Amino acid sequence: MRYLVSVIDDKSNPGSTDRRPAISAFNERLIAGGYWVFSGGLADTDAATVVDNRGEQAVFSDGPFVESKEYLAGVWVWEAPDLDVVLKLAAEASKVCDRKIEVRPFL
Template sequence: MAQYLVSVLADSSQLATEQEMTAIRAFNLRLKAEGHWVFAGGLGSPDTATVVDGRDGEALFTDGPYLESKEYIIGFWVIEAADLDVALRLAGLGSKHCNRRVEVRPVLGA
């Protein structure tokens, strides 16, 4: 079994609507029932980000995201899937349920 990070992309931090939340919850239940669930969560907007650089000893904090872009990640799933075909099918359903585009990336060595 491999693990995949499914990131939810958006161009605004508008929270999911009531209807979208209901659909996401239903999808999460399905992931759990079918043994694909690892973890999921929504994220605060890039405005709430802090970049931390601790490479030189004392950590240096920078307000804001590490890169400015029109689109950013507003939430994610970590799913377990046999291969990319299974991961892509689940990601397609996830995208439909949360009504946003998603990006799928393999978690290395998982």
């Protein structure tokens, strides 16, 4: 079972910026445990572009698809047998990243 694990940051109350070494160590443990499928930190939402080609021609617009105080700062994909395993790891991830975590199963 795969889960998308999103790291949520808050523009008005951002998490600390010195978490990289701790995140790397945590990733090593995820890999050793067989949970790690993918991970990546994301550039600022200012760098996002929304593409909409449902109409006559593609429209490109600057910025994220939704402006909000809270935004996606990074993602993991984990492989885990069930939600309890994921919630335990996510609780650690929240500490390690100093940010909120959203867990969402893939279909």
